[in-house]
Amino acid sequence: MAKITEETMIDITFNEAFADTLHQHLKTPVIALQFDLQIGSLHRLNNALDPFWQLKAKHDSNSTAAQLVAAAHQQLARLRKSTDAGEAVRVWWSDSADDTLGFLWLCDRLKDQQLNVTHIKVPLTVANYQNRDVLKRFATLGDIDSDAVNAYLDTAKNLSYSLRQTYSYEWRALSAANAPLRVAINGHMVGVPADFLDGALRQAMLNIKLKPVSFAKRTRIITETLTAYPIGVPAWWYRHRLAILNDRSNK
Known part of the structure; x- marks a missing residue:
């Protein structure tokens, strides 16, 4: 189990609902990097004019494309401020496409930084859920109960400089392919046509x-x-x- 100093740590997740769960339960700062990376160009975080922003604004919320871009950049600025200050990073992710892509993106982002980084991979399938004879499946970490958070804290593992470098290669390969949609199949991220689902x-x-x-x-x-x-x-x-x-x- 990896240990980090709570006073200088920032939690990171790729799901806004789960970020709220972590913040309320752990009382620590949480950065929510929910970028929906399974959809559209993987280069859009550097392009405010990418069609993705207009598409999401049209179908997701009352936010405009400009507001979505601003919100993403605000979270990126928080991340940059924390890492520039040398704060330890604890990353929460799962096997979902968005989480996996977010994790790979973050590894690429932090690949050259000498930081104390740990990660917690939360299972989306849980046997004996709440001590009952139930096999529970979650679609995203946003569905996880806050009471379950403590059980995962002891599963934190070190995300070393070398591992971040390794995962960054996968991110670059996916970025080069740049499919319109990505899905997780047998643990692998696969680019598929927009009409796949x-x-x-x-x-x-x-x-x-x-x-x-x-x-x-x-x-x-x-x-x-x-x-x-x-x-x-x-x-x-x-x-x-x-x-x-x-x-x-x-x-």
Whole structure:
């Protein structure tokens, strides 16, 4: 088990909901780097004009593209300030696509820095959940109960300078490929076409009968898809793809 000094430590996660859980439970500073890296260009953090920002703003929230860029840069500035100050870093991640990509990105970001870095990989499948005969599966770390956090603290492992260098090579390979969508298959990050998950939406559309179109039906289709395929794909991406499928069906 890796030990770090609490007073000079920053926790990092790639899920905003889990960042709130950590902050409330551990009472430590937490940086949420939820960049949805499984979608779109992996170079967009350096490009405020990348189409990703407009796409997410259209389908995700009331935020504009400019506000999304500003929020991302604010978290990046917090990270830079902490690492420049030499603070220890504890990274929380999982096997989800966004977490894995975020972890690889962070390793590349910190590959040349002499920092005390540890990481905690949280399982998304838990047997005997809450001491019951239940096999619990989580889509993202945002679904993890705050009561479970303490159990993972002792699993922290050192993320050495050498390991960060090694993981950074994987990040660079994925960046070079630059697929429109990425999924985790057998522990490997794989770039796939943008319509790779459309079949899941089509099945839900058949079950619910999209026509006539309504906001309630669209919401049900997204909810059913997220429930049937809890693989960490954000709802806004399914909303985007559903709009495309609906437009095609009207032609």
